[in-house]
Amino acid sequence: MNEQEYMNKLKQKAENAPIPESISPENMKKMLDEHMTTTKPSKEQKKPTSSKKWLAYTTVACAMLLVVSGAGLTMATKNMIKQSETSMDMAQEACVEETGAAAEDDASDSDLACATDLNTPESYEEYYDTIKSNLDAYYDSFAQVQDSNKRSDLQVKDFNTSKAENSVVFEDAAMESGTNSDFSTTNIQEENIDEGDIIKTDGKYIYKVSTKIEDGLLTNTLSIIKTVNGKLTLESTIHLDSCFTDNKEDYVYFKEFYLYQNQLVLVFMNDFDKPETTIVIYDVTNKSNPVKKKVIPQSGSYESSRIHEGILYTISNFSNADFSTKKPYENYIPSVAGKLIDCSNIHFPENVLAESTYVVSSIDLNTLEVTDSIAVPTAGGQIYVSDRSIYIYGNVYSEPGKTKLLRVAYREGKLSPGKSTIITGYVYDSFALSEYNGYLRILATISPSNINLLREDSDMIPKTNATNDIINDEAVDMSQLTENINVLYILDENMSLVSKISGIAPGEQIKSVRYIGDMGYLVTYENVDPLFAIDLSDPENPEIKGRLTVPGFSNYLHPYADGLLFGLGEEYDPQTQTFEGLKISMFDISNPTNIQVKDQYILDEAYYAPAQYNHKALMINPEKNIIGFLYQEQVGADNGIYVTNCYFVTYEYQEDYGFMESGMYLVDTEDYDSDQVRGIYIGDYLYISTSNSVTSYQLNGEDAIDILIE
Amino acid sequence: MNKEELTAHVLLAKNGNTDSFCKLYELYYKDMYRFAYYMLKDEEDAKDVISETVLDAFIGIKNLKKPENFKAWIFQILTTKCKRQMAVYVSNRENLSDAEQAMDIPVEEKAYADSIDLKNAFSILNDMERTVISLMVIAGYSSRETAKLLNSKEGTIRSIKSRALTKLSQELKEDFQ
Numbered sequence: 001m002n003e004q005e006y007m008n009k010l011k012q013k014a015e016n017a018p019i020p021e022s023i024s025p026e027n028m029k030k031m032l033d034e035h036m037t038t039t040k041p042s043k044e045q046k047k048p049t050s051s052k053k054w055l056a057y058t059t060v061a062c063a064m065l066l067v068v069s070g071a072g073l074t075m076a077t078k079n080m081i082k083q084s085e086t087s088m089d090m091a092q093e094a095c096v097e098e099t100g101a102a103a104e105d106d107a108s109d110s111d112l113a114c115a116t117d118l119n120t121p122e123s124y125e126e127y128y129d130t131i132k133s134n135l136d137a138y139y140d141s142f143a144q145v146q147d148s149n150k151r152s153d154l155q156v157k158d159f160n161t162s163k164a165e166n167s168v169v170f171e172d173a174a175m176e177s178g179t180n181s182d183f184s185t186t187n188i189q190e191e192n193i194d195e196g197d198i199i200k201t202d203g204k205y206i207y208k209v210s211t212k213i214e215d216g217l218l219t220n221t222l223s224i225i226k227t228v229n230g231k232l233t234l235e236s237t238i239h240l241d242s243c244f245t246d247n248k249e250d251y252v253y254f255k256e257f258y259l260y261q262n263q264l265v266l267v268f269m270n271d272f273d274k275p276e277t278t279i280v281i282y283d284v285t286n287k288s289n290p291v292k293k294k295v296i297p298q299s300g301s302y303e304s305s306r307i308h309e310g311i312l313y314t315i316s317n318f319s320n321a322d323f324s325t326k327k328p329y330e331n332y333i334p335s336v337a338g339k340l341i342d343c344s345n346i347h348f349p350e351n352v353l354a355e356s357t358y359v360v361s362s363i364d365l366n367t368l369e370v371t372d373s374i375a376v377p378t379a380g381g382q383i384y385v386s387d388r389s390i391y392i393y394g395n396v397y398s399e400p401g402k403t404k405l406l407r408v409a410y411r412e413g414k415l416s417p418g419k420s421t422i423i424t425g426y427v428y429d430s431f432a433l434s435e436y437n438g439y440l441r442i443l444a445t446i447s448p449s450n451i452n453l454l455r456e457d458s459d460m461i462p463k464t465n466a467t468n469d470i471i472n473d474e475a476v477d478m479s480q481l482t483e484n485i486n487v488l489y490i491l492d493e494n495m496s497l498v499s500k501i502s503g504i505a506p507g508e509q510i511k512s513v514r515y516i517g518d519m520g521y522l523v524t525y526e527n528v529d530p531l532f533a534i535d536l537s538d539p540e541n542p543e544i545k546g547r548l549t550v551p552g553f554s555n556y557l558h559p560y561a562d563g564l565l566f567g568l569g570e571e572y573d574p575q576t577q578t579f580e581g582l583k584i585s586m587f588d589i590s591n592p593t594n595i596q597v598k599d600q601y602i603l604d605e606a607y608y609a610p611a612q613y614n615h616k617a618l619m620i621n622p623e624k625n626i627i628g629f630l631y632q633e634q635v636g637a638d639n640g641i642y643v644t645n646c647y648f649v650t651y652e653y654q655e656d657y658g659f660m661e662s663g664m665y666l667v668d669t670e671d672y673d674s675d676q677v678r679g680i681y682i683g684d685y686l687y688i689s690t691s692n693s694v695t696s697y698q699l700n701g702e703d704a705i706d707i708l709i710e
Numbered sequence: 711m712n713k714e715e716l717t718a719h720v721l722l723a724k725n726g727n728t729d730s731f732c733k734l735y736e737l738y739y740k741d742m743y744r745f746a747y748y749m750l751k752d753e754e755d756a757k758d759v760i761s762e763t764v765l766d767a768f769i770g771i772k773n774l775k776k777p778e779n780f781k782a783w784i785f786q787i788l789t790t791k792c793k794r795q796m797a798v799y800v801s802n803r804e805n806l807s808d809a810e811q812a813m814d815i816p817v818e819e820k821a822y823a824d825s826i827d828l829k830n831a832f833s834i835l836n837d838m839e840r841t842v843i844s845l846m847v848i849a850g851y852s853s854r855e856t857a858k859l860l861n862s863k864e865g866t867i868r869s870i871k872s873r874a875l876t877k878l879s880q881e882l883k884e885d886f887q
Contacts (some may be wrong), residue, residue, distance in 0.1 A: 006875055010847045013828045014744050020753065023743055023760045025736040031761065032728040032768050320773055356775075555865070613863040634873070670836070675866070 114409050114418030115494055118347035118376060124329045127346055131332070132323045134352040183682040187558075187618050189431060193385055194307040196256030196267060197616045199678045199689050205287055206232075207259055209240065210710040211676065211691045220254040222264070223710055224287050230685045230696040230705035235287040237710075240266065244280050244295045247272075255302050258312070260365045264290070265312055267305055275301040277316040281368060294368045299334030300359050304383035306390075311362050311371065311413045313390060315383055318357040318375065336361045336373040347417060349377030358392055358406075362413040371413030378406040378420060382427070386435035389418075389493075393433070396422055401450030403427050405442075407495060421495040424450065425487055431557075431615075434515035439498065439539045440491045443513050443522055445484050483507035486524065490539045498539050504532065511569065514557035519545075519592060521565060525553035531567075533592040545592035550600075552583050555612035560622045560653065563590030564598065568611055568618065568629065571602045582606040582631055586653055599658030601651075606631040610675045619650075619679045626699075627651045628679045628686070630667060648679050648688050650699070662700045668693070711737060713778060720777035723768070731768050738781050742788055745848045748832050749792040749840060750799075759791045766791075782859075785849055789841070789859060796837050831881040839874035842867055 021027065121127035183203040188195045199208040206225040211218060220240040226233040240254045243266070251271045258265040264282040269275065279296040300316035307313075321332040333340045334357065341359070349355040358381075361373040380394020380403075393405040403426055407418035425444030427433065432443045486504040491497055508524030515521075518537040524530060530547045531554070551574040554567030564586055571583040581604035588596045611618035611629040619628035628650040635643045650663040669677055669690040676691040685705070686697045696705045711719075711733075722730035742763070746756035767784050774783055832840055845856045853871060857864040 003872070003875060006879065007847050010828065010843075010878070011850075014748060014848050015740075017744050017747055017829075019740050019743050020757055023739060023757055023764075025732040025739060028735055028739075028761070028764050029728050029732040032731065032764070035765060035768070036726065036728065319775065608866075608869045610866070613865045675862075 112409055112411055112414050112416045114407070114416050116417050116419055117350075118417050120344050120347055123343055124333055124340075124346075125326065127343075127348070128323065128326050128332060130348060131321075131352050132326075135323055182624070184619050184621060184680045187615050187620055189384075189615065190386060192308065193387060194258055194260075195616065196258050196265075196305060197678070198256065198676065199680060200257065200259035201680055201682060201687075202259060203682055205235070205284075206680070206682075206687060206689070206694065207257070207264060207284075208678075208689050208694065209254060209257065210693075211673075212710070221710065222257070222266070224284060224290065225694060225708060226287065227682055227685065227687065227696070229683075230698065232687075232694055232696055232706045232708040234708060234710075236290060238264075238282065238290055240268070243292065244268070244278060245270070245272070256305075258305075258307050260307060260310070260312075263293070263365060265307070265365065267302060267314070269302040274299075274320050277302040277314060279312065279314060279363065281365070296337045296363060296368075296370065298336045298359055298361055298373075300357070303358070303381050303392075304385075306385045307365070308385070308387060308410075309412070310365050312365055313385065313410060314359075314361050314363070315390065315392065316359045317381055318359050321357065334359045334375050337370045339370075339373075341373050341375050345372075345374040345415075347374075347376050355379055360390060360408055360415055362410065362415060364413055372415045374408070374415045374417060376406060376408065376417045379404040380406075382430065384430040384433040384435075389435055389440075390415075391433060391435075391440070393427060395426060401425070401447065403444060405440075405491075405495065407440075407493070409493075418493070419495040421491065421497075423487075423489055428510055432510065432513045434520070436515065436517065436536075437539075438493050439536075440493075440495075441515060441520060441536055441542075442489045442491070443504075443510060443520070444487050444489065445510050446487060448483055483526075484509055486510055486522075488520070488534060488542060490536070490542060492539075499542055501534070501542055501544065504534075504544065505530065511553040512555050512557050512567070514559065514565070516559045516565075519589070521557055521589065523554045523557065523567065523569070531587060531595055533589060533595055535592060546595050548587070548595040548597070550585070550597060552580075554583075554585060556615060556618065558618070558620055560586065563588060564622075564653075565589045566620070566622075566627065566653075568609065570612075579607070580604060582609055582612075584627070584651065584659060586658065599653070601659040603631060603633075603649075605633040606647075607634060608632045610677070614675065617675065617678065619681070624681075625652045626662070626681065627653070628663075628681075630674055630677045630679070632674060646674050646677065648677065650679070650686065663697065663702070665695075665697060665702075667695075716780065717777040720771065720774060720780060724772045724774075728768070731771065734780055735764060735767075735784075738784065741849055742784070745785070745844050746788060746792055748829060748848060749844050750795055751829055751832065755795060759788065759795060763788045763791055782855070785845075785851075786859060789845070793837075793841065827882065831878050834877055834881050835874050839870055839877070842870045843874045843878070846871060 121130070181203050183201050186195055186197045186200065199206065201207065204227060206227060207222065208225070209220055209222050211220055222238040222240055224235040224237070226235050241252050245252060253269040255267045255269055257267060262283060262285045264284055266280045266282070268278040268280065270278055277298040277300060279298065280292065281294045281296075282290045283293050284290045298314055298316050300318035303315045303317055305312060305314040318334040323332050325331065329340055333346065335341060336359065349357070355377040357375050357377050359373065359375050362371040363369070364371050376392070378392050379396050380392050382392070382394050384391045384393065388409060388411060390408040390410060391405055392408070393403055396402045396404045399422065402422050402424055404420060404422045406420040409416045409418050423442065423444055425446040427442060427444050434441045483506055485502065485506045486508065487500055487502040488504060489497060489500045504522070505524040508526045511523045511525045513520065513522045515536070518535065520534040520536050522532050522534070524532070530549045532544055533546045535543045535545045552569055552571035554569035556568045558566045560566045567585040567587065569583055569585070571580040572578065573580055581602050583600055583602050585600040586598045588598045609629050609631040617629060619626065628648060630646055630648045633645050633647070635645060646667040646669050648665045648667050649661060651659045652662050653659055663686065665688060667677055667688055667690060673691045678689045680687050680689070681699060684699050686699050688695050688697070692710050694708045697703070698705065716734070719730040719734050723734060739760070743756060743760055746759050747753060750756050750759065763784065766787050770787075774780065832843070835843065841860065842856055845851045845859060846853065851859065853867045854864050857867045860867070
């Protein structure tokens with residue numbers, strides 16, 4: 001029996017459970033009707049006083065407090081948009097013609113302004129009227145349900161703004177050299193672009209978020225812990241659930257935080273009235289007494305953020321605009337720091353139904369003032385940030401199998417929306433994107449059912465055709481392809497296609513990608529398991545230089561010392577395809593045409609490491625020659641009960657000997673909490689942090705020095 | 711129910727039509743109940759979270775942007791409520807061992823031996839495994855959709871699923887590999 005058959009069998013079993021009469025649709029209707037007559041939903045509805053109390057309420061009494069828990073609803077819709085082939089065929093017709101473009105003509109920003117296809121309204125009223133008429137037309141189209149063939153005939157009015165064709169021209173920011181201080185930092189994708197996490201250190205203090213259950217509710221606390229040669233002292237704590245609200249009934253979700261100089265930058269999502277992102281900044285100059293400096297709310301549910309050169313960029317999704325009335329503007333115009341986004345920074349969606357509004361803000365962490373804020377419509381919700389652009393990308397629901405990308409240029413806090421494009425295929429994570437010397441490189445996978453889309457992409461014909469382009473290969477009958485294919489796209493800063501390679505590893509699935517300067521490396525897996533090296537130095541002629549076939553695959557790749565590439569992944573028996581454990585590999589990439597495995601080590605007991613899927617869970621520093629991560633192993637007993645053990649393990653890599661295990665530490669954590677475990681080092685000490693404790697060790701030592709239970 | 715009908719019912723429900731809302735509810739309520747029942751292992755609590763979910767969903771449906779997402783959306787509300795209830799169990803669990811919980815089967819339920827077996831087998835799963843299996847087996851979500859719902863990674867979900875299925879097959883003494 002395979003997994004799917006077994007799941008079907010379980011489902012059959014599950015269906016034997018009797019359904020109680022009390023929850024039948026008829027009874028629920030009675031309850032709702034009662035609710036309609038007895039309760040007028042209103043914001044002023046009284047809230048229950050204790051968080052525990054609601055559990056004791058009976059079903060009917062729930063109506064009273066659901067106004068409170070109802071606040072959680074809009075959040076529930078976040079990202080719940082499932083890809084559906086039929087979902088947007090109505091909406092497709094609502095597409096606006098490309099009739100104009102925004103006037104990005106603010107003289108002071110002219111060097112940043114991009115060519116863009118987005119239009120800005122003259123006033124909030126114009127924005128309201130345009131979108132409202134679109135929405136009304138859409139909903140009116142359903143008034144006659146029987147007439148299923150009737151299609152809405154939607155047309156957004158023409159915009160008579162002029163098109164500004166300013167290209168982005170700003171020089172590459174000089175790369176700062178890496179820090180030499182001897183402590184670990186969050187493992188990030190792009191150098192000097194910090195990413196938030198649940199733990200940070202400044203080389204003396206550890207700042208970490210712990211999660212525990214109090215009064216039946218999850219609570220988050222940020223602890224500031226002093227470290228002196230492994231000794232741990234708790235200096236102070238910040239209660240995150242109440243750090244910017246006093247109302248215990250409010251739902252506050254801590255997302256991640258940053259340490260910038262002597263400030264903690266905490267990012268939350270909350271749902272007081274509607275989904276909102278909140279940035280809270282604490283001054284921690286005095287470790288025993290953190291001082292709250294600023295609370296900055298931003299409309300929309302949190303997507304991602306980065307810090308670049310002292311400026312925090314925050315991206316949120318404002319998906320709950322309410323167009324029922326023209327005023328107040330707050331209902332449909334997003335705001336940052338309590339201020340509506342300026343009209344000139346709002347942009348019309350091309351398609352009100354398929355796109356949602358993303359808010360991008362920049363906050364100067366030295367002055368704690370909002371530098372800029374814009375609202376742009378696009379599809380997606382996944383974010384990649386280079387040192388000059390923010391890319392918002394994701395699936396296009398009106399066009400299954402395609403990915404839309406919108407570029408927002410940024411510099412020193414100023415934001416300028418650029419062009420967008422749609423590529424065929426889907427992008428598996430942000431490491432598949434890389435911007436380098438003004439070109440965006442993307443690796444995407446196209447499933448067999450969508451391969452024909454490649455040929456239909458008339459606007460996606462590159463200026464030059466790379467030799468490996470499968471659609472130009474007459475010998476390949478596209479309709480005969482039954483497996484995934486992978487495509488490399490190279491786009492310029494106006495999001496026009498420069499070149500592509502569409503014949504990479506047919507039948508294989510991308511497992512990991514890493515770009516190192518002019519080279520791109522990717523690992524695919526299916527039958528054979530190659531590592532490809534792609535030369536990207538000529539953006540018009542990318543070329544596959546070399547490939548290496550090894551068993552298993554790497555889920556994560558990291559440039560190690562010069563000419564070396566580290567991989568963390570899984571090992572499979574080449575004959576039987578049986579899983580044989582986790583594997584760490586070191587590849588010699590000094591000669592791209594002849595990649596070699598320098599060393600590999602198989603952890604045969606281990607079956608899962610959070611760092612395979614979350615780069616922030618990996619501790620790695622080639623300069624210090626240290627690699628550390630948590631893995632899980634499962635020990636089966638005769639009685640059928642499995643015990644999962646978690647270990648944090650550290651390695652160094654020696655040219656002559658290969659990988660050498662330098663430490664292995666049993667970590668006391670629930671396995672479902674293992675994603676919360678991080679290892680960091682400060683000097684010669686290793687600190688292993690779980691959701692409720694920190695344990696210190698001497699690097700390469702075995703015995704715990706100190707434990708702090710939170 | 712085809713897509714147009716679904717959309718129409720969602721629109722009507724947005725305007726406070728309880729009939730339409732319950733038509734939508736009728737499509738999924740059995741799966742919703744079973745999901746809650748196996749997650750919480752308690753019939754009364756399952757009934758309560760269903761009622762709460764229905765009220766929440768009815769009040770909140772005006773915020774549902776895409777009618778075709780109704781199922782995913784209402785399951786998201788239900789999942790959140792079940793998880794909150796499970797957190798309450800964890801904090802109350804100290805003096806009640808799993809064995810005692812397993813003994814506590816009301817007599818009238820005995821007729822449904824299969825579902826009781828399954829409910830007990832679910833006790834050996836941890837909260838995360840139970841959530842994943844309930845979503846995938848009972849609500850029929852793919853690992854990708856489950857990952858989205860739980861704000862996790864697809865690979866994590868797949869490994870949790872495999873592990874949970876292995877545990878279940880051991881417990882239910884069935885051959886499965």
